[in-house]
Amino acid sequence: MGNLRPVIWQEAFIKAVDEPDRETLARLIREAEMAIVQRRRQLENPANYRDEVRAMKLATLAMDSIKAQKLGGVRNLTLLKDCCSFQKSA
DSSP states (O other), X not given: OOSOOTHHHHHHHHHHHTOOXXXXXXXXXXXXXXXXXXXXXXXXXXXXXXXXXXXXXXXXXXXXXXXXXHSOOOXXXXXXXXXXXXXXXX
């Protein structure tokens, strides 16, 4: 996932939220979370990408909710914390 286009994480997120199969959903959520982490690392100056950073935070919150509701999984507090702290630095 070297040099991600900004929309890669968005495409991964959309695939995940539209997936009815639980196993595939779990895999797609992991992929979307990884894409968000990779994209955040690419942003040298988050203030220049304030809207995208906010969208990543909202996507992370949505996936956290989906995991809890549809997968009965635990919340990814590390990713959520990282995303929220990244938002504050933007």
